[in-house]
Amino acid sequence: MHRLLLVLATLPTIAWADRPATERLALPDAPMTDSSYRVEGFVSRLHGAGTVIVSFSFVECTTLCPITNAILAEVDDRIVAERLPLTIVTLTIDPVNDTPAKLAEAAQAVGASDRWLWLTAAPVDTFLLLDSFGLPAGPIEDHNPMLLIGNVGTGEFQRIVGLPEPDGLIDLATGF
Template identity: 50%
Template sequence: MRIAACLLLALTCPPVAAHDMKQHSQDAAGTRIVASAGAPVEQLVLPDIPVTDKEGATAGFVGRLAQVGPVLIGFSYTGCVSLCPITHAILADVDQGMRGSKTPPLTIVTLSIDPANDTPERLAATARELDASPRWQWLVASPADTPALLSALGVASGPIESHDPVFLLGDMASGEFRRIVGLPDPRELLRLAGAMH
């Protein structure tokens, strides 16, 4: 499974200008797993801050996603070599899990936390590496707007090397989201997404 391989890689390779896995550790394996089923629903008030996708098209964050139904948002940056590949692997497994199945539609969003370096071209290259489907959007706000967008999403905008793995599963139209901190099982994310319909 993609997650196991990435987790092994992250735990055996020393981080270079990237996350220190010990910052996230609460167990001997070096990861923190939170049961997503127990994540409470929160109400988020999100600003319609302009974000640019991997094709270079800019639109409001809320407006672009308000009509798509359930969304799963992850946070990363393309220059990360330790924790973000695991986040990407989880989202890739969710993406793969929806191919050719009767799983209800879910839009996956990767929001960059490194707007100074994550150009549309870099986002597109990472999406290609992961064989991301069209349902997986790769977005970045401007350096000036990113802190406000992350704050509205309840994600710290501190040093990019020390952010926790966070996923938000919910609906832009209602603003209701489940916050999952840690490394959830992609099958559980799909189950929760299916329960939203």
């Protein structure tokens, strides 16, 4: 963990003085399977969840995904400890390989609480949802670290490109 913190300290972080503008996204109610094998539409599942922090990851990633997951693990710890009205959603960008069982292992490895959902879907539904979030197509190894903070019910989101500090991410999410 100390080595990860050293890596985090050397990476550029988001300057929260210039908060990103919100954007309205039209999200499909694509059927998603969580790490407990429960299937429900993305929008249906999260419509009443309030503010969500959405990340995009894949289990076999060895570059930015583990760092993003470490940041989100700290956020998750605070969500639970402080009973914050936030939900974290990790959507796999590798639906062919990231089964619910693999997502459950990844969630357990980072100590994810039940406030952190890990979702996968059929490839066509995954790509439809990723497109609606504005993620560029391309090799999964080339994805940039990006989070979206918003409300699935209203479709309003703020896009964060980069690696935010956990406290700044929580401040942004609780103020959304």
